[in-house]
Amino acid sequence: MKNYKIYYYFFVVIFFTMVVVASANADTVPLSYKNSNGQSVKTTITSGLKEDKTPVVSAYKDGNGTWEKTIVTQQICGVDASGAPIACPTPSLVISDALKNYIPASAINQASGVAGLNANNTLTAPLETTGSLIAQGLVQLGKAPSNRPNIAQNIPASWDGDVLPSTLLIGGVGPGDATPVKITTPLIGHGDWAGCVLNVQDTSFEQYARCGAGLDDGVVGMFKTVNSAALLDVGSDITSASGTHYAIVFGGQSITLRPALSAVDASLIYPRSRVYTNWRNGMQNTAPSSTDTPSLWYGYIGALTSGTDSTGSYTTISIFSNPDTQQVGWTRNDGTVTTTPPGKNDGDVRDTFVSQYTNDAAFIGQAGKKFVFNTMIQLDPTVKNSPTRAAEGEELDLQLPDPDGWHKHDGFFTVHGKTIVLTGQDNAAADSYLERLAGTNLLQTGLAIDGILYGGKLIQTDAGFQYYSQGDLNSLSTGSSLPLAQLGSMNMSGQFISLLLYGSKDTDQSTNSGWGAGSLHLGVQEKQDSSVLDGTTPGCENCTSGGQIVWDPPGHHYGLGLGGGFANAVQYALYIDGNKLSFPTGATLNQGQNLSFLSSDDTAIEHPIISASDNTHLSFSTSAGNSASIVAGGVSAEHYHMMLNTPDSSSASCSAGDFTDDTDYHYVCVSTNHWKRVKLSDF
Incomplete structure (x- = not known):
């Protein structure tokens, strides 16, 4: 020991x-x-x-x-x-x-x-002293009701054998011991000169891992982790901290080092610390979807035993696959446990992703994945007599009190509730993210946002996507608009096109019996300015509005309108009211285009089609290719053109009023299936 x-x-x-x-x-x-x-x-x-x-x-x-x-x-x-x-x-x-x-x-x-x-x-x-105080062995401070200390270090295994002896324990040494911790200090300087209230860092440095406060910043809590090197690397290809090259033999539940560990190297090995080998069995992750992470064999340090045999001195380190249960053997990230030595299992290969050593090597005192914070709420319904029915994982209260009254100093302070910043020079792996919400199908709401000012942004991005707080059109003047969402923006050769969802105050509400004063628009807007990616407003200066889909357009309550323009100045080309279609400015068909008329119940086998057959003619036919009829109370035109056709006989099928011509006669159906004709002559 x-x-x-x-x-x-x-x-x-x-x-x-x-x-x-x-x-x-x-x-x-x-x-x-x-x-x-x-x-x-x-x-x-x-x-x-x-x-x-x-x-x-x-x-x-x-x-x-x-x-x-x-x-x-x-x-x-x-x-x-x-x-x-x-x-x-x-x-x-x-x-x-x-x-x-x-x-x-x-x-x-x-x-x-x-x-x-x-x-x-x-x-x-x-006791007061101006010098240093040094203590060894069990250290105790205060006495809790359990008769255990409030603060302790180097506690005996009989108290808790699953604690690293050098761990400083505050409370909890005995059951029910209450030892709250309160730290109060002003932030008056920079770094470790009172620039931080609490500085907690995971590093292998000495006590010189400084608080990361900026020159003008004060930090209440500084928490940091790094991918530090192992406390001790050993292997025949490696020079250890004491300058020794150790030959390694991996066993199924141990490591043997020759020569025996020096005192310097042994002092870097803590009980139950993690030890990785340079043997892998498959990959935990692979690029490009993630990182190239090998599935290394690793274990946890048990007992160290040194001795001498005919070959010389040695140190054997027992290995646990699970330090809590003290199950012997080696393990991998997928949960596989083996008592076969690393390098001897089926599929074992020498790792070249983490290390580049030819011979066996071990890296003692490391972690495969690190967390700056890992907070937990655990609510057990079987706990008896507990009034706890709710818990908050994290609550950040931002307060802007003003003794002078409401809104007397609006905009005086800048407040950022939470900021996550990724900096550096390399892209992160494809499966990286800044924040994740995972409900595992146990929650009905993933993200709840409320209390944002009307017209303020609920979500803001630099990718052309914004979501705004709900608006109140009643407070707007006629012709004004209120954004609800910017659903995306695209750069088209310097012209940035944005898709906007917004509301428009179209008319004075009092003239429309409480409805029809406003409409909801989904439309495009263009501007030669990349700043629109950070958010833009409908009808902004130097912006051009394009096509619009409008719900509740003026005069069409519960209807839908299609057109171009902006807000209450949209030029509508089509209205849909229930099952009715109307063209306020007429309909235009280009050559080769068709306009089909379907039955309301979709039961008709054929339906009429109007086609622009060429630059001067419209064709009326059915979807089956047959001729279609036009029924009207009156038709007036300078010219009529019809296809020449001769009825089979005077009793051929027809309806009263039908007429047709051939090169000799003009035929008129005077009653059902009854044709009469007159002779045509030159003039």
Whole structure:
């Protein structure tokens, strides 16, 4: 077992301290006393011997000022086999020869005196020192109701064998012990000169891992982790901390090093610390979807045993696959456990992703994945008599009080609730993210945002996507708009096109019986300015509005309109009201385009089609390619054009009013299936 020397800056427990300094204030010895008869008798003044066998005090002045010799006496604490007296041990903690073997009661718990102990071996006076205090072994501070210390270090295994001895424990050493921690200090400087209230860092550096506050910043809590090197690398290809090259033999549940570990290297190995090998079995992750992370064999340090055999000195380190259960063997990230030595399992290959060593190597004191914070809420419904029914994982309260009243100093402070920043020079792996919400199908709401000012941004990005707080069109003037979302933006040769969802105040609400005053638009807007990626507003300066899909367009309550323009100035080309379609400015068909008319119940086998067959003609037909009829109360035109057709007979199928022509006759259906004709002639 190693001895750990601990230097304490915050917590000190003193087991025993005694300081005795010569002082002129020592009690004066009476030179005479009264016996039982009331007579005054001269006191016999004695002195002990120093190490050189001379009296501690050789003479003293009597009441008349005359020097008198002391009588030398020696206290004995036993006799030897021959009967010779044995002197008592000299108190080694007494500094002053003048007070050796003599501690007056008035010197206890007094300046220049000694600290007293009570019957429980507890100091009965406070201790102050301007020097360093060093303690070894079990350190205790305070006493909790469980009779265990409030603060402890180097606790025995009988208290808790699953704690690294050098761990500083605050509370919890005994069941139910309450030891709250409160730190209060002003932030007055930079870095470790009071630039941080609390500085917690995972590094293998010494105490010089400084707080990361900027020159003008103050940080309440600084927490940091790094991918530091192992505390100890060993292998024949590696020079250890002591300058030694160790030959390694991996066993199924151990590592053997030759020669034996030096004292320097052994001091870097802590019980149950993690040890990785340079053997892998498959990959934990692979690029490009993630990092190239090998599935390394690793374990946890058990006992160290050193010895010598015919080959020379050695150290064997036992290995646990699980330090909590102390199951022996090796493990991988997928949970596989083996007692076959690394390098001997099916599929084992020498790792070249993390290390580049030819021979076996071990890296002691590392972590495969690190967390700056890993907070947890654990609510167990089987816990009896617990009133706890809710918990908050993290609550950040930002307050802007103003003694002068509401909104008297709007915009005076800038507040950032939470900022996550990734910096550096390389892209992160493809499966990286800044923040993840994972409900594992146990939550109905993933992200709840409320309380944002009307028109303010609920979500802001630099990718052309923004989401705004709900708006109140009632407060707007006619022709104004209010954004709801920017659903994306695209750079088209310097012209940035954005898709916007916004509301438009189209008319005065009082003229529309409470409805129809506003409409909801989904439309495009263009601007030659990349700043629109950070957010833009409908109808912004130097912006051009394009196509619009409009819900509740003016005059079409519950309807849908299609057009181009902006807000209440959209030029509509189409309205849809229920199952009715209307073209406020007419419909245009280009050559080769069709306009189909379907039945409302989709039961008709054929439906009429109007086609722009060429630049001057419209064709009326059915979806099956047959001719279609036009039924109208009256048709007026300069010219009519029809296909020449001859009825099969005067009783051919027809409806009253049908007519047709061929090269000789004009035919008219005068009644159902009854044709008549007149002769055509030249003129």
